[in-house]
Amino acid sequence: MKNLYTFSKKSWHVRFFRWLFAKDATEIYKTMCPYFWTYVLIITFLPIILIIKLFGAAGTRMLDNARTYSQRKEQKLLAELKERFYAALEAGQAEVYKLSKSKCWKRLNNDLYCKVEYHEMQKFREMKETEYWRIRQEKNEQKAIRQEASQRRDEKLDDIKDSIFGKILGYSVLIAVVAAALYLLFILFRWLIGLVDWVGTDWGSVGRITAIAIGIVVAIIGVIYLVYLFLIHLVTPFFSWMICHLKQVNWPKIRVGKYIAWPFVIFWKFLVLIGKCIAIVCDMIYNFYKKRCPIITWKEE
Secondary structure, eight states, rough: TTTTEEETTTHHHHHHHHHHSSSSSHHHHSSSHHHHHHHHOOOOOOOOHHHHHTTTHHHHHHHHHHHHHHHHHHHHHHHHHHHHHHHHHHHHHHHHHHHHHHHHHHHHHHHTTSSSSSHOOOHHHHHHHHHHHHHHHHHHHHHHHHHHHHHHHHHHHHHHHHSSSHHHHHHHHEEEHHHHHHHHHHHHHHHHHHHHHTTTTOOOHHHHHHHHHHHHHHHHHHHHHHHHHHHHIIIIHHHEEEEEEEEOOOOOOOOOOOHHHHHHHHHHHHHHHHHHHHHHHHHHHHHHHHOOOOOEEEEOO
């Protein structure tokens, strides 16, 4: 949908949010992610929220604290990350690189840029890059050592293969494989002979039965191909012609009074609302997976 995140400032969910928290959602939420997940929590705990709401102003304050809990928790994590940031700068590049790989850093590093000095963040980046290249150099050296050891093993195997012992071993294995294959073919031949004797037929009967089976398979394939040609060259063009001509017929318009049509209109609007809600849920799950957040357009009407 083109206007999936365009909402009216007088919509039911904005008024419901104002009634619950005494706050204007259009001023708090500019992006869809926090607004969507806030409503997921509201719908999940709606019976408890309504009970708390019965307590009046105290219940409203309690609900507002619950709504802002995640924001306050994130601010606390940001403060802890800032402390770990300065501690890592003092500890050295190993701790800096370790912090840069943590989930907390990947989640809040963009917010931390506004909390520290530019030269401190630049120093952090340089230390991280230095440690990254040092670790990569160690991995490359270890990989080179493993490749060298593997090359030495391959050279030893080549020496063994070129020796008399290796050639004897190779020919022995080849003879064993060929003998095993011939033995399996012999067992299969004996099984076929036993099957013919058990059925009480001869090789001519077996050949005729095989020819009949092949003929049946070919006939089935031929029938399927003929049906395919019939559908493609006869049925499909006929229905295409019929639909094309039916669209050109001026059918009489059935006019239904507004008092008769309004239940159907309401039902259709309800289906559209359900479809839009499903589309928003699916799109928000996809955006959550892609780690991006759509912007809300609040319109006056």
